[in-house]
Amino acid sequence: MSLSSxxxxxxxxxxxxxxxxxxxxxxxxxxxxxxLTIAIASFFIGLIIAVLTALARLSGIKPLIAISxxxxxxxxxxxxxxxxxxxxxxxxxxxxxxxxxxxxxxGFSLSVGAYxxxxxxxxxxxIHKGQWEAAYSLGMTYWQALRRVVLPQAARVSIPPLxxxxxxxxxxxxxxxxxxxxxxxxxxxxxxxxxYEPLLVYAEAALIYWVICFVLSIIQDRIENKLDRYV
Numbered sequence: 635m636s637l638s639s640x641x642x643x644x645x646x647x648x649x650x651x652x653x654x655x656x657x658x659x660x661x662x663x664x665x666x667x668x669x670l671t672i673a674i675a676s677f678f679i680g681l682i683i684a685v686l687t688a689l690a691r692l693s694g695i696k697p698l699i700a701i702s703x704x705x706x707x708x709x710x711x712x713x714x715x716x717x718x719x720x721x722x723x724x725x726x727x728x729x730x731x732x733x734x735x736x737x738x739x740x741g742f743s744l745s746v747g748a749y750x751x752x753x754x755x756x757x758x759x760x761i762h763k764g765q766w767e768a769a770y771s772l773g774m775t776y777w778q779a780l781r782r783v784v785l786p787q788a789a790r791v792s793i794p795p796l797x798x799x800x801x802x803x804x805x806x807x808x809x810x811x812x813x814x815x816x817x818x819x820x821x822x823x824x825x826x827x828x829x830y831e832p833l834l835v836y837a838e839a840a841l842i843y844w845v846i847c848f849v850l851s852i853i854q855d856r857i858e859n860k861l862d863r864y865v
Contacts, residue, residue, distance in 0.1 A: 668816055684750035737813050
């Protein structure tokens, strides 16, 4: 069927309109209830892992450095999809069963932690040594200087790359469909299985992803502009 003949076929066009209307709310619900929720939870847990990993790398303690390097290497050196399969389908073979949503959050958190740890480490290293010396001269301990002086400045430096990581994570949540999480992409797969209209339904899902990421990009720009006033 040619493109012109498709638009001249009112029955097919009306069918697409009906499918698009009936599938919109289930897809949007999957995006808001699962995709975004999993992304937000994974991102904040991943940030905690990232800070701890970065501090371990900077600690000068060889065992901590070795463990953190191995963690970053194993996560960055294997596909996220494989990691999700190991957590959800592999761990039950040794008696450790984890539900779909926790499995997805664990997998995404570990991924965010490994990649973001390099961002956090670079941000901490970017703070001039004079800031440390000034904090020590005021009688602060290492942890006080880190918490009150260095980390707030490092946070500003790391916001742009971390914001990009979060937007990428929102898109990556489509991988949660392989561990049976009813997020937006899995909802789209279910609609396609019932209607046999993959082009329409997957294009609709892609449009919703794009709108969400576009809104997040606007929020990112506003946060960066606001923080720029204090630099």
